[in-house]
Amino acid sequence: xxxxxxPVDDALFLLNDVLHFDRxxxxxxxxxxxxxxxxxxxxxxxxxxEEVLTPLNRVxxxxxxxxxxxxxxxxxxxxxxxxxxxxEGGWIGIxxxxxxxxxxxPATLTEVVNEFLCSANMAxxxxxxxxxxAIAALLAHASPELKTKYLPKMVEGVWTGTMNxxxxxxxxxxxxxxxxxxxxxxxxxxxxxxxxxxxxxxHDLSDNIIHLVLAxxxxxxxxxxxxxLFVVPKILVNDDGSLGARNGVSCGSLEEKMGIHGNSxxxxxYDAATGWLVGEENHGLSAMFTMxxxxxxxxxxxxxxxxxxxxxxxxxxxxxxxxxxxLSGVKYPDKPADPIxxxxxxxxxxxxxxxxxxxxRALVLWTSLKGDVARRSEDDKERQSADDYMGLLTPVIKxxxxxxxxxxxxxxxxxxxxxxxxxEHGMEQFVRDARIAQIYEGANGIQALDLVGRKLxxxxxxxxxxxxxxVSGYIKDKSADETMKAYxxxxxxxxxxxQQASMWFMQxxxxxxxxxxxxxxxxxxxxxxxxxxxxxxxxxEAVIAKLPKANGSTPRYxxxxxxxxFFMERxxxxxxxxxxxxxxxxxxxxxxxxxxx
Numbered sequence: 221x222x223x224x225x226x227p228v229d230d231a232l233f234l235l236n237d238v239l240h241f242d243r244x245x246x247x248x249x250x251x252x253x254x255x256x257x258x259x260x261x262x263x264x265x266x267x268x269x270e271e272v273l274t275p276l277n278r279v280x281x282x283x284x285x286x287x288x289x290x291x292x293x294x295x296x297x298x299x300x301x302x303x304x305x306x307x308e309g310g311w312i313g314i315x316x317x318x319x320x321x322x323x324x325x326p327a328t329l330t331e332v333v334n335e336f337l338c339s340a341n342m343a344x345x346x347x348x349x350x351x352x353x354a355i356a357a358l359l360a361h362a363s364p365e366l367k368t369k370y371l372p373k374m375v376e377g378v379w380t381g382t383m384n385x386x387x388x389x390x391x392x393x394x395x396x397x398x399x400x401x402x403x404x405x406x407x408x409x410x411x412x413x414x415x416x417x418x419x420x421x422x423h424d425l426s427d428n429i430i431h432l433v434l435a436x437x438x439x440x441x442x443x444x445x446x447x448x449l450f451v452v453p454k455i456l457v458n459d460d461g462s463l464g465a466r467n468g469v470s471c472g473s474l475e476e477k478m479g480i481h482g483n484s485x486x487x488x489x490y491d492a493a494t495g496w497l498v499g500e501e502n503h504g505l506s507a508m509f510t511m512x513x514x515x516x517x518x519x520x521x522x523x524x525x526x527x528x529x530x531x532x533x534x535x536x537x538x539x540x541x542x543x544x545x546x547l548s549g550v551k552y553p554d555k556p557a558d559p560i561x562x563x564x565x566x567x568x569x570x571x572x573x574x575x576x577x578x579x580x581r582a583l584v585l586w587t588s589l590k591g592d593v594a595r596r597s598e599d600d601k602e603r604q605s606a607d608d609y610m611g612l613l614t615p616v617i618k619x620x621x622x623x624x625x626x627x628x629x630x631x632x633x634x635x636x637x638x639x640x641x642x643x644e645h646g647m648e649q650f651v652r653d654a655r656i657a658q659i660y661e662g663a664n665g666i667q668a669l670d671l672v673g674r675k676l677x678x679x680x681x682x683x684x685x686x687x688x689x690x691v692s693g694y695i696k697d698k699s700a701d702e703t704m705k706a707y708x709x710x711x712x713x714x715x716x717x718x719q720q721a722s723m724w725f726m727q728x729x730x731x732x733x734x735x736x737x738x739x740x741x742x743x744x745x746x747x748x749x750x751x752x753x754x755x756x757x758x759x760x761e762a763v764i765a766k767l768p769k770a771n772g773s774t775p776r777y778x779x780x781x782x783x784x785x786f787f788m789e790r791x792x793x794x795x796x797x798x799x800x801x802x803x804x805x806x807x808x809x810x811x812x813x814x815x816x817x
Contacts, residue, residue, distance in 0.1 A: 280482025354381025
């Protein structure tokens with residue numbers, strides 16, 4: 221059976237020593253997040269993840285969810301009790317304003333907690349995670365009446381939330397959606413249509429499920445300009461807050477999936493279901509994007525989370541599994557064979573995953589801090605700058621961390637040999653669960669197109685130039701420091717590659733858009749490597765500062781410097797390959813006629 225140990229100490233090091241969490245004390249909620257409080261929250265989340273959720277991961281995978289004849293859905297054994305503990309612990313509302321029952325703590329803490337939950341049990345973690353996304357959308361766009369009616373119970377966790385975008389005939393192209401909304405005399409709407417791939421669409425964990433549904437009001441313009449967002453509860457809510465009659469929404473079927481079996485992925489039918497408009501008519505897509513951006517950051521965390529738990533189990537196995545002898549001579553003469561950890565290729569695999577995980581965690585937390593600034597700062601310029609970073613980095617985090625997360629689970633599985641293919645060790649589940657993260661909330665090819673096609677040129681390239689200026693300024697500032705040269709010098713080379721690729725798009729993609737499309741995924745991964753490299757520089761700087769007084773922690777910190785060097789020497793140079801691919805253009809990619817495929 222697989223195991224999991226939440227990386228609490230690593231998260232605390234990032235928050236305290238790398239990102240300097242204490243410097244944000246002027247923002248609302250940060251003053252309450254003292255070092256003692258932060259550590260207590262993370263250690264309690266770790267305990268819950270390790271002791272409650274990890275044992276349920278295999279159970280959820282084997283049992284899955286069950287749909288009954290009346291359309292109700294039962295979650296796997298143990299899920300209901302675990303969710304009750306989520307509610308009792310107040311985990312859903314960690315970062316929600318106190319006026320709606322939350323704790324008002326920084327959203328960055330929520331991302332750390334969600335990583336732990338997802339590593340322990342990704343399918344389970346989706347239930348509270350989707351509710352948090354729905355809460356974010358309602359906070360940003362709902363009327364005061366809707367907020368008062370729905371948010372307190374959702375924040376408490378006794379009601380859960382979903383988002384309903386996809387329909388059988390349209391996925392990413394939401395302009396094609398057909399779900400219809402008919403306005404009623406009392407201001408409500410009747411929603412009719414079918415939505416598919418709805419995670420946590422129906423289950424037995426909460427008293428009510430609050431669906432956020434995209435639909436087209438009768439007479440609305442065609443395409444995305446005619447889409448509105450509605451809140452549609454499973455059970456109607458009376459004026460006094462009590463539950464009333466069942467609404468016209470039901471689960472038509474459960475999808476049979478490759479992974480995340482413990483989460484109920486539903487086909488949802490809306491039959492003149494009563495709903496209420498969120499935000500303005502025909503502006504639903506912008507409102508839903510609030511939830512989607514929250515979800516995309518959360519899905520990036522899922523990629524990291526699966527990579528982390530797969531790494532932990534592969535490292536344990538590599539130190540225990542005896543196979544062959546070291547190329548440089550016997551290392552464990554008292555054993556019939558050396559453990560496979562002695563072999564360079566095994567170490568290359570583990571180091572690749574480890575170097576990704578530590579930098580990816582830093583990138584998530586750095587970006588989450590930007591989100592906290594964007595939402596909480598009273599300084600307009602600070603908010604704008606932070607929001608620019610969030611917009612630029614969200615597709616990078618979603619695409620790069622989930623592509624990397626899946627690749628890493630496959631590499632970790634490979635270390636087990638034939639045992640990795642057998643369910644008992646849990647590695648094949650990590651592979652199956654990680655695969656969905658590359659697909660939902662906008663497939664990764666779409667993330668790459670969003671980055672290249674929308675984000676690079678947005679506001680005259682303001683966000684991109686700010687990123688370039690920050691990283692290049694950091695490199696210049698540290699280049700004279702001999703202890704940092706091994707890290708900032710390679711980063712400078714790769715940053716130059718990224719800048720060359722950006723300029724190439726400017727010169728070659730305007731007149732020939734296929735050049736941008738053909739190079740988008742390479743650009744996204746190049747950007748990700750530079751961002752991860754920047755994080756490794758920040759980590760190395762913090763470690764170098766701590767080492768003289770590290771005492772018993774010296775081996776742990778020294779290992780980070782070795783891992784940073786590995787990233788710079790073995791992973792970051794891939795930016796050169798991505799640049800070459802981008803600069804080759806779209807010729808060979810687009811040349812064959814359709815019928816040749």
